[in-house]
Amino acid sequence: MLTQEEFMKSVSALQFLKIRGSFGQVGNDNISNRRFIYVDDWTQGTGGFFNGTANIPGLPNPVYQNTMPNPFVSWEVANKANIGIESSFKGGFEWDLDLFYEKRNSILITQLAIPSYLFGQTSMPPLNDGVMTNRGFETSFTYKKKFTKDLFIMNRLSAAFARNVLEKNNESPFDDTYSYPYRQEGFSRGVIFGFDCLGYFADEAEIAASPNQSQQGKALPGDLKYRDVNKDGIISDKDMIPMKYPAVPELNISYTLNVNYKGFDLSLLLQGVSNYSFNFSGRGVKEWEGNAARNGWKSYFELHQYAWTPEKAANGGDIRYPRMHVDGISGNHVTSNYWVIDLWYVRIKNAELGYTLPKRMTRAIGLENLRVYLNGSNLATFDNMPFKYFDPEVSNSLSHPIFANFNIGLNVTF
Numbered sequence: 014m015l016t017q018e019e020f021m022k023s024v025s026a027l028q029f030l031k032i033r034g035s036f037g038q039v040g041n042d043n044i045s046n047r048r049f050i051y052v053d054d055w056t057q058g059t060g061g062f063f064n065g066t067a068n069i070p071g072l073p074n075p076v077y078q079n080t081m082p083n084p085f086v087s088w089e090v091a092n093k094a095n096i097g098i099e100s101s102f103k104g105g106f107e108w109d110l111d112l113f114y115e116k117r118n119s120i121l122i123t124q125l126a127i128p129s130y131l132f133g134q135t136s137m138p139p140l141n142d143g144v145m146t147n148r149g150f151e152t153s154f155t156y157k158k159k160f161t162k163d164l165f166i167m168n169r170l171s172a173a174f175a176r177n178v179l180e181k182n183n184e185s186p187f188d189d190t191y192s193y194p195y196r197q198e199g200f201s202r203g204v205i206f207g208f209d210c211l212g213y214f215a216d217e218a219e220i221a222a223s224p225n226q227s228q229q230g231k232a233l234p235g236d237l238k239y240r241d242v243n244k245d246g247i248i249s250d251k252d253m254i255p256m257k258y259p260a261v262p263e264l265n266i267s268y269t270l271n272v273n274y275k276g277f278d279l280s281l282l283l284q285g286v287s288n289y290s291f292n293f294s295g296r297g298v299k300e301w302e303g304n305a306a307r308n309g310w311k312s313y314f315e316l317h318q319y320a321w322t323p324e325k326a327a328n329g330g331d332i333r334y335p336r337m338h339v340d341g342i343s344g345n346h347v348t349s350n351y352w353v354i355d356l357w358y359v360r361i362k363n364a365e366l367g368y369t370l371p372k373r374m375t376r377a378i379g380l381e382n383l384r385v386y387l388n389g390s391n392l393a394t395f396d397n398m399p400f401k402y403f404d405p406e407v408s409n410s411l412s413h414p415i416f417a418n419f420n421i422g423l424n425v426t427f
Contacts, residue, residue, distance in 0.1 A: 029101040035094070042088040044121040050138060054080040083138035091117040105158035115147040122183055143182055145202070149175035149263075167271040174264045174288075177201050191251045192242035201259040205290050207348035209240040209254050213321055213335060224248050229344025235321035235336025237345045256290045256353045263288035266359075276369045285359035291398075291405065293352045301341030311341070316400045333399060358396035358405040364389055382426035389419045 015021050015030045056079040097111040120143025150173070157167035179197050186194035196206055213235055214220050220232050224241035226248035232238075242252040270281040296302055297314050319333035326332065335345040345351075367386035375383045396405045404415050 026103050027100065028103060029099065031099040032097070033099075034096045037093050039091050039093065040088045041091070044089055045139065047139075050086045051082055051084050053082045054078070081138045083140060085141075086121070086139070087119060087141055089117060089119045089121065089141065089143075091115055105156050107153075107155040107157075109151075109153050109155075111151045113147075113149060113151075117143075117145045117147070119143070120145060124183060140183070144180040145177055146180055147175060147177040149173070163275045165271075165273045167269075169269045170266070171268075172264065172266045176263050187251075190243060190245065193254060200255055201263075203260040205256040205260055205292060205348065205353055206253040207256060207350060207353055208248070208252060209242065210349045210351035211238045211240055213326075213332070214238050215326070226344055229347055230342055232344060233336060233338075234323065235326070236343065237335050237349065237351055239344075239349065253348075256350060257355050258288045258290040260290055260292065262286035276371060278365075278367045278369070280363070280365045281361070282363040283359055284362045285357065286405075287357040289356045290353050291356035292348070293354070293403075297403065298352070299341075299346050300337045301343075301346075315402055354397070354399070356397065356405055358394055358398070360394045361392040362390060364392055380425060380427060382424070384424040385422070386424070387419070387421050389417060391415055391417045 015032060016027060021027065021030065055076060058075040058077065093113070093115045095111060095113045097109070099109050101107045119141035121139045121141055122143040123139055124137045124142075151171075152173075153169055153171040155167070155169045157165075159165045179200060179202055182197050184195055184198045187196075188194065193206070197204075214223070214232060214237075216234050219238075220234070223232075223238060224246050226232055226239055228247070228249050229239070230236075239248045239252065241248060242254060245251070264287040266285045266287070268281075268283040270279070272279040296312050298316070300311060300313060300317050300320075302310050302312050316334050317337065319331055321332050321334065321336045322330075324330070335351075336343075338345075365386055365388035367384050369382065369384040372382075375381065394405065398405055406415060407413075
């Protein structure tokens with residue numbers, strides 16, 4: 014603890030300062046739902062088999078190796094390092110910070126890079142060959158002070174950031190014609206790949222002058238236009254790029270407030286996330302569930318009022334949705350950064366206001382304590398969602414919505 018050192022005693026504003034660090038290695042044996050990976054697995058088939066012909070009378074049933082064993086299977090190992098600071102200052106300020114790094118080795122993975130038909134074997138054993146790293150920080154800023162015997166205030170702002178990278182997954186890369194040969198290794202777990210949207214096609218002339226995207230469906234004015242990343246003149250899955258963030262928030266924040274003044278008490282909790290790729294999908298987004306050729310059905314919602322039309326495009330109208338297709342067959346529905354947005358939101362998660370009656374009043378009616386309160390949860394949400402009938406924590410319009418709740422009550426002690 015640095016504040017106990019002689020050279021720090023002259024820093025009067027600093028009341029407490031501690032620097033700590035740790036390193037550890039932990040194991041995890043809960044790595045597979047398959048038992049006996051290390052055991053040879055042989056199976057007896059049915060019917061005689063010879064020279065490609067099955068069920069030959071008089072021949073014995075065949076015996077073959079069902080699964081190759083991995084006699085060296087082991088648990089996965091994580092090396093974890095942490096450096097932290099704890100501090101407090103005169104006036105009621107506190108600051109804590111933790112930096113962490115984790116490297117997880119020997120993750121049990123499938124041998125994707127080895128052909129499954131090797132030596133006639135159809136099931137290769139998993140290997141402890143995966144590697145993932147995770148790094149980030151956690152921090153909090155606190156201010157608390159008792160101003161008078163009746164007034165106390167405490168604020169705390171907390172943030173946590175974590176980013177993982179799948180360093181090794183035995184992934185078989187695509188060939189060099191792909192803009193991103195790897196779709197897992199080198200990226201965060203849960204990363205979404207999709208097309209890079211350049212806007213809407215203005216007219217047939219622009220379509221004719223653009224790379225061919227007929228693999229995604231016949232393009233018409235008002236359809237989404239995609240970038241030819243690998244420059245081969247064709248829009249295909251070879252042009253897919255990673256979206257900016259993974260499908261799990263990297264940054265989580267929270268803010269708490271507690272105020273006590275005489276008999277009144279107020280508490281507030283705000284919660285939010287950022288660095289999060291939210292994929293608009295499912296019913297409530299696209300105008301078709303499937304398409305007419307696959308027995309799909311139409312599904313119209315509020316956002317479809319803002320679909321592209323020639324009249325809106327000519328008059329500068331409010332366009333927030335591409336051209337709609339009567340048969341649902343469209344390249345607009347493929348995954349792209351038109352639908353996958355960089356989401357953030359802040360929600361008033363909880364708020365409560367209470368009042369505790371003075372002791373002289375409660376004892377006069379035979380009670381030790383009486384408090385009345387009013388609270389609510391999910392009171393308001395601030396976000397960058399383009400349409401407000403979607404909740405940022407709900408994946409599609411058919412999911413159960415998050416409701417605001419209000420309560421009034423009494424706490425009584427006899």
